[in-house]
Amino acid sequence: MGNLVSTFLPADLFDRTLNCVGEQAKYIWGLEKNLGGLETEFHKLTRTRDDLRTRVEVDEQAPRTRRTNQVVGWLEDVQKLETEFTELQQLRAQEMDRLCLGGLFSRDLVSSYNFGRKVVELTDQVTNLKKDGEELEVLVEITPDGAAIELPVDHTVVGQELLLYRVWKCITDQDKNRGIIGLYGIGGVGKTTLLTQVNNNFCHEQHHFDVVIWAAVSTLQDDIGKRIGFSENWWKKKSPEEKAVDISSILSRKEFVLLLDDIWKPINLKDMGVPLQNLNAGSKIVLTTRSVDVCDQMDAEKVEVSCLAHDEAWKLFQKMVERSTLDSHASIPELAKTLARECGGLPLALKTVGRAMKSRSNIGDWKRAIKKIRTSASKFSGMEEKVFSRLKFSYDSLSDELRSCLLYCCLYPEDYKISKRELIDYWISEGFVDDFDDGWEFINDLLHACLLEEEGDDHVKMHDMIREMSLWVACTIEKEKENYLVRTGFRLTEAPAVEEWEGAKRISLRGNRFDSLSEIPTSPRLITLLLIANSIDEITDGFFQSMSSLRVLSLGSNALSKLPSGISSLVSLHHLDLSWTEITGLPQELKALEKLRYLNLEHAYMLSIIPHQLISGFSKLEVLRLLGCGSNCVTVTEEEGNVLCDDAGLLMKELLGLKHLNFLSWSFRSSLAVQKFFKYPKLVSITQSVVVYQCECPLFNVLHLAYMENLQELHLEDSDLEEMRIDGPEEVKKLFQSGFRSLSIVSVENCEKMKDLTWLVFVQNLKELEISRCHAVEDIISVDKLRDISEIIGSEHNFFAQLEALNIFNNVNLKSIYPNPLPFPKLKKIQIYSCPELKKLPLNSSSAKERRVVIEGTKKWWEELQWEDQAAQNAFSLDVVLPEYLDY
Numbered sequence: 001m002g003n004l005v006s007t008f009l010p011a012d013l014f015d016r017t018l019n020c021v022g023e024q025a026k027y028i029w030g031l032e033k034n035l036g037g038l039e040t041e042f043h044k045l046t047r048t049r050d051d052l053r054t055r056v057e058v059d060e061q062a063p064r065t066r067r068t069n070q071v072v073g074w075l076e077d078v079q080k081l082e083t084e085f086t087e088l089q090q091l092r093a094q095e096m097d098r099l100c101l102g103g104l105f106s107r108d109l110v111s112s113y114n115f116g117r118k119v120v121e122l123t124d125q126v127t128n129l130k131k132d133g134e135e136l137e138v139l140v141e142i143t144p145d146g147a148a149i150e151l152p153v154d155h156t157v158v159g160q161e162l163l164l165y166r167v168w169k170c171i172t173d174q175d176k177n178r179g180i181i182g183l184y185g186i187g188g189v190g191k192t193t194l195l196t197q198v199n200n201n202f203c204h205e206q207h208h209f210d211v212v213i214w215a216a217v218s219t220l221q222d223d224i225g226k227r228i229g230f231s232e233n234w235w236k237k238k239s240p241e242e243k244a245v246d247i248s249s250i251l252s253r254k255e256f257v258l259l260l261d262d263i264w265k266p267i268n269l270k271d272m273g274v275p276l277q278n279l280n281a282g283s284k285i286v287l288t289t290r291s292v293d294v295c296d297q298m299d300a301e302k303v304e305v306s307c308l309a310h311d312e313a314w315k316l317f318q319k320m321v322e323r324s325t326l327d328s329h330a331s332i333p334e335l336a337k338t339l340a341r342e343c344g345g346l347p348l349a350l351k352t353v354g355r356a357m358k359s360r361s362n363i364g365d366w367k368r369a370i371k372k373i374r375t376s377a378s379k380f381s382g383m384e385e386k387v388f389s390r391l392k393f394s395y396d397s398l399s400d401e402l403r404s405c406l407l408y409c410c411l412y413p414e415d416y417k418i419s420k421r422e423l424i425d426y427w428i429s430e431g432f433v434d435d436f437d438d439g440w441e442f443i444n445d446l447l448h449a450c451l452l453e454e455e456g457d458d459h460v461k462m463h464d465m466i467r468e469m470s471l472w473v474a475c476t477i478e479k480e481k482e483n484y485l486v487r488t489g490f491r492l493t494e495a496p497a498v499e500e501w502e503g504a505k506r507i508s509l510r511g512n513r514f515d516s517l518s519e520i521p522t523s524p525r526l527i528t529l530l531l532i533a534n535s536i537d538e539i540t541d542g543f544f545q546s547m548s549s550l551r552v553l554s555l556g557s558n559a560l561s562k563l564p565s566g567i568s569s570l571v572s573l574h575h576l577d578l579s580w581t582e583i584t585g586l587p588q589e590l591k592a593l594e595k596l597r598y599l600n601l602e603h604a605y606m607l608s609i610i611p612h613q614l615i616s617g618f619s620k621l622e623v624l625r626l627l628g629c630g631s632n633c634v635t636v637t638e639e640e641g642n643v644l645c646d647d648a649g650l651l652m653k654e655l656l657g658l659k660h661l662n663f664l665s666w667s668f669r670s671s672l673a674v675q676k677f678f679k680y681p682k683l684v685s686i687t688q689s690v691v692v693y694q695c696e697c698p699l700f701n702v703l704h705l706a707y708m709e710n711l712q713e714l715h716l717e718d719s720d721l722e723e724m725r726i727d728g729p730e731e732v733k734k735l736f737q738s739g740f741r742s743l744s745i746v747s748v749e750n751c752e753k754m755k756d757l758t759w760l761v762f763v764q765n766l767k768e769l770e771i772s773r774c775h776a777v778e779d780i781i782s783v784d785k786l787r788d789i790s791e792i793i794g795s796e797h798n799f800f801a802q803l804e805a806l807n808i809f810n811n812v813n814l815k816s817i818y819p820n821p822l823p824f825p826k827l828k829k830i831q832i833y834s835c836p837e838l839k840k841l842p843l844n845s846s847s848a849k850e851r852r853v854v855i856e857g858t859k860k861w862w863e864e865l866q867w868e869d870q871a872a873q874n875a876f877s878l879d880v881v882l883p884e885y886l887d888y
Contacts, residue, residue: 320354
């Protein structure tokens with residue numbers, strides 16, 4: 001039998017199996033009995049725990065008492081064993097089935113042995129811990145003389161345990177040199193609650209501080225004086241300078257903690273008498289604020305108080321709604337989860353909405369509540385008074401320009417990732433900011449005020465409740481001044497009635513489904529009209545006739561094939577977006593738009609006619625986007641006066657006369673077009689995005705584009721490009737030192753003759769890479785070409801140190817991305833499918849270190865991947881399972 005077993009088992013597993021069969025076999029054959037014993041002992045332990053916990057809670061009701069460290073430690077040990085017990089229970093059925101189905105010498109015998117041993121060991125631990133609990137006599141102890149005064153705290157707190165622990169460690173860790181700690185976050189997120197918990201911890205936990213002071217900014221000196229023992233009667237008569245001297249004389253001899261809630265601007269604590277030199281000796285200041293700038297200007301260690309994750313938000317919501325309400329109808333729990341999700345994890349909103357629904361057992365009430373919070377959250381009971389009014393404090397603290405910029409963000413749909421570049425373009429067109437430098441500064445101001453959230457380097461996001469507050473302000477509080485009409489993502493099949501347009505200043509109807517604008521609104525005040533991402537294929541000629549104040553018109557992502565003649569009425573227009581439309585030609589009527597500064601024609605893939613001197617007539621034009629323009633036109637219309645003829649050479653010449661033009665995106669169809677373009681250094685210097693498509697020249701050298709100093713995006717599409725050529729070692733050195741310095745996004749699509757993309761090693765700031773339908777590519781980075789390059793520049797370089805996103809699909813012959821594993825310090829996402837020959841990724845166990853990389857692919861592809869070792873395989877997981885048909 002030994003020979004038979006060894007045939008099926010590896011040698012080391014065979015030896016371990018024989019050991020199992022010996023005296024320790026009781027772990028396996030006695031497994032069912034042992035599991036029953038463990039369950040019995042564990043239930044005894046939990047009863048002991050519950051009895052002890054009840055006694056402790058009764059004893060703790062006495063003044064100045066707290067549970068002993070022994071009790072705390074014992075309860076924590078029970079919690080750990082409970083976790084282990086639960087994990088074992090989850091594996092119980094699986095292990096029993098394995099034991100029943102397997103034989104004495106089955107491959108799973110070692111697993112059963114290990115499981116059985118763990119059961120016996122855990123039973124012993126449970127028995128011993130129960131005995132320890134029964135022997136505990138002293139359950140509570142008297143706390144030291146109160147350094148802090150306990151404050152009332154909201155007992156519905158959820159999800160702040162880890163954050164409280166982190167802040168507590170920052171305060172009590174004597175090795176920490178940072179004396180000021182700043183807790184920052186949006187209004188209603190729980191900063192004051194967290195600070196109260198910190199204060200109360202000083203009443204229950206051991207610490208080395210002499211006094212803990214809670215002080216309001218408006219009465220700072222008086223609060224400190226009262227806490228450290230100065231008489232209130234004579235204290236009021238002293239000047240602020242005298243009070244500062246008294247405060248400093250006392251606090252300089254103590255280790256203190258000063259807790260400051262809701263700071264809106266930096267405070268000169270030294271002038272108030274707070275001895276900042278004591279911070280070097282262990283004293284601490286903890287403040288809460290809605291502004292990151294306050295933390296920075298007060299040199300505070302920043303700790304963000306974030307909104308709750310969905311699971312924690314749901315726990316809080318359940319606390320606010322009665323259990324009987326949730327159980328009253330089978331559909332209510334799911335509806336309640338939906339309603340909780342609409343609160344965006346903001347505790348203040350969760351509590352307000354939860355209390356409003358506390359005893360609503362009618363399913364119709366819940367459905368109406370969801371509809372109301374989605375369409376007009378300000379009308380939900382209590383939202384204006386308890387939530388929006390609190391959030392509005394942050395809005396009120398902004399300058400007028402910043403307020404306008406913030407309100408503008410609510411024109412985007414909920415949860416939308418807003419492009420910073422696009423947002424600033426809008427702001428400039430609206431007149432909120434003068435240039436991009438101002439725009440970046442304004443975005444940073446809103447981020448620091450916690451009114452916008454960072455979404456990578458290039459996008460921001462608006463929290464749902466901040467957006468709802470902004471809509472409330474724009475549509476209700478400041479209706480006379482602002483008056484927004486926003487219907488985004490509602491899937492409307494008809495545009496709002498023209499009566500609703502009257503008096504509106506800004507309208508956003510993004511993401512609906514209506515296909516025509518046949519009525520003529522009267523909108524003399526209208527400044528902004530966003531009609532992006534609908535199904536509009538027709539606009540009546542008179543539609544724009546009463547919109548003479550309109551500055552921003554966005555018609556992108558619609559089915560329009562022509563513009564109405566009445567567009568000439570828009571004499572104030574600064575911003576026109578026709579991207580992703582089916583426009584075939586620009587009409588002469590556009591000549592009336594003399595104030596135009598922004599024109600977006602990107603991916604207007606049917607555009608084949610731009611009249612002579614139309615673009616050059618826009619003397620104020622600053623931004624012209626032509627990326628992918630006319631990409632579906634097999635030939636450009638050979639019509640006299642069409643500046644797109646002759647590889648757009650006429651258009652290039654026209655653009656030279658635009659003195660204010662500072663941003664350009666461009667499309668090339670041939671190497672000849674590139675040669676023409678490079679004759680105009682001004683155009684080259686302002687070009688930030690380029691697409692090369694339908695290029696029939698196989699030897700087009702991508703490296704010609706390497707020295708475009710501001711090139712940020714490069715797209716190669718539907719072309720016969722085959723290879724790159726580098727003219728000797730000096731060119732390699734020059735490329736590595738100064739080529740592609742700004743390029744961060746590269747996509748290569750449907751270039752079926754391209755053999756490799758080794759030139760990417762010169763793109764040192766590459767953040768996003770997408771390669772699709774390049775069927776001749778076997779190695780993205782050629783081993784031979786890489787060796788030649790490395791011999792010139794050295795081999796110690798990490799060529800993809802900035803890469804954040806890697807998307808590779810439909811490359812049927814691709815075998816290798818890079819020959820060796822690489823460190824990817826910034827990688828966030830990998831998406832791969834329909835690459836059947838790609839069996840190995842350039843990853844090892846240290847490629848991403850502690851960074852979590854989201855990997856998307858099919859299960860079959862993932863299971864067939866080959867890894868350098870087990871540690872490498874363990875370091876990554878398939879996070880998003882794509883459907884199998886994508887691999888065929």
